[in-house]
Amino acid sequence: MLNEDKSIEMIIESLKDLIDEDTEDEKKVTLLNASSDTRLFGGDGVLDSMDVVILLSDLEERLDEEYDIAISLASDSIMSKARSPFRTVKSLSKYVIDAVSN
Amino acid sequence: MLILVTGSSKGIGRDLCEEFLSRGHIVVGCSRGQSDLLHDNYEHFSCDVSDESSVIRMVRKIGKTHGGIDVLINNAGVASMNHILSTPISSVKKLLDTNIIGTTLFSREVAKLMMRKKIQGKIINFTTVASALSLEGEAIYASSKAAVQKFTQVAAKEFAPFGITVNCIGPNPIKTDLIKAVPSEKIEKLLDSQAIKRLGKTKDVINVVDFFINQSSNFITAQTIYLGGVHD
Numbered sequence: 026m027l028n029e030d031k032s033i034e035m036i037i038e039s040l041k042d043l044i045d046e047d048t049e050d051e052k053k054v055t056l057l058n059a060s061s062d063t064r065l066f067g068g069d070g071v072l073d074s075m076d077v078v079i080l081l082s083d084l085e086e087r088l089d090e091e092y093d094i095a096i097s098l099a100s101d102s103i104m105s106k107a108r109s110p111f112r113t114v115k116s117l118s119k120y121v122i123d124a125v126s127n
Numbered sequence: 128m129l130i131l132v133t134g135s136s137k138g139i140g141r142d143l144c145e146e147f148l149s150r151g152h153i154v155v156g157c158s159r160g161q162s163d164l165l166h167d168n169y170e171h172f173s174c175d176v177s178d179e180s181s182v183i184r185m186v187r188k189i190g191k192t193h194g195g196i197d198v199l200i201n202n203a204g205v206a207s208m209n210h211i212l213s214t215p216i217s218s219v220k221k222l223l224d225t226n227i228i229g230t231t232l233f234s235r236e237v238a239k240l241m242m243r244k245k246i247q248g249k250i251i252n253f254t255t256v257a258s259a260l261s262l263e264g265e266a267i268y269a270s271s272k273a274a275v276q277k278f279t280q281v282a283a284k285e286f287a288p289f290g291i292t293v294n295c296i297g298p299n300p301i302k303t304d305l306i307k308a309v310p311s312e313k314i315e316k317l318l319d320s321q322a323i324k325r326l327g328k329t330k331d332v333i334n335v336v337d338f339f340i341n342q343s344s345n346f347i348t349a350q351t352i353y354l355g356g357v358h359d
């Protein structure tokens with residue numbers, strides 16, 4: 026069963042996977058040390074819109090592989106800087122749990 | 128290569144599958160019904176291209192079994208001929224579901240897989256000369272395919288950062304079940320408006336597909352190629 030702790034853990038793992046050779050040092054440190062309060066998208070968030078779609082796709086794959094849940098996490102509000110569920114790790118975790126339970 | 132062809136049980140899709148199988152590729156296909164194509168390198172899914180959860184399950188299963196998809200051919204399509212004044216909205220919705228929702232869903236799911244697996248994939252969509260020629264009696268079909276062309280152009284931009292190209296092919300009439308209800312005078316009139324006045328053949332489609340999926344075509348994206356010398 027996917028609970029809040031496990032979904033936060035999964036998101037934190039996914040964030041580390043966003044790092045590649047082009048990732049700037051400051052962003053790399055934030056991604057490596059992410060916690061439930063880390064700001065992700067919008068405002069002073071660490072992710073740009075390209076990171077958001079890659080993260081979304083990675084989370085879908087993890088849900089499928091680790092929990093055998095084949096769902097889409099697509100939503101109209103994802104790219105909204107003010108309302109995106111990708112604002113923080115915590116809000117994203119809530120969004121993932123809601124999507125899974127629906 | 129692993130090639131995914133939607134709408135593979137008959138017509139152009141079926142011919143594409145047989146051609147790619149004969150070249151030694153692995154081919155996965157789908158249609159709402161079954162397929163009688165039996166080949167060691169062919170797998171068929173009964174999947175309606177407009178059914179989101181079926182499409183997600185199908186693409187995930189291919190990812191798990193084969194690791195990735197190199198080429199997606201969004202061939203599944205339906206047509207309808209009617210005057211706008213006598214077209215039921217239920218038919219409009221059904222047609223848009225297959226032609227535009229289906230293309231969108233498969234492109235979305237397969238592009239994610241290509242992106243994750245770092246595959247410089249190729250996506251090929253299907254339009255029609257009926258769109259370029261604004262044919263009477265084909266308002267909904269032609270509009271749905273015009274939408275596919277615009278989708279192709281935007282997808283080409285959004286997927287370019289991942290090395291994925293997205294192009295479109297616009298066949299002229301090719302003898303399949305899709306056009307069997309179209310009166311022959313109408314087909315003749317259409318052929319007459321082409322630069323080269325003959326029916327198309329699947330091999331004409333294959334030729335364009337080959338061009339789009341060739342690794343040397345990595346700089347070709349957002350394009351539509353019509354058969355027979357038709358243009359927008």
Ligand SMILES: NC(=O)c1ccc[n+]([C@@H]2O[C@H](COP(=O)([O-])OP(=O)(O)OC[C@H]3O[C@@H](n4cnc5c(N)ncnc54)[C@H](OP(=O)(O)O)[C@@H]3O)[C@@H](O)[C@H]2O)c1
Pocket residue numbers: 133134135136137138139140157158159160161174175176177201202203204205206225229253254255256297298299300301302303304305306
């Ligand atoms: N033939 C032409 O003259 C012509 C001209 C221009 C463009 N095109 C385009 O070329 C493509 C192929 O056409 P075609 O002539 O080969 O048509 P076709 O002979 O009627 O075959 C269509 C294929 O698509 C499948 N299909 C239809 N709706 C589907 C759905 N909702 N989900 C999954 N599969 C579906 C059908 O199988 P099921 O019914 O079992 O689902 C069948 O395998 C289409 O996109 C068409 O618009 C054709």
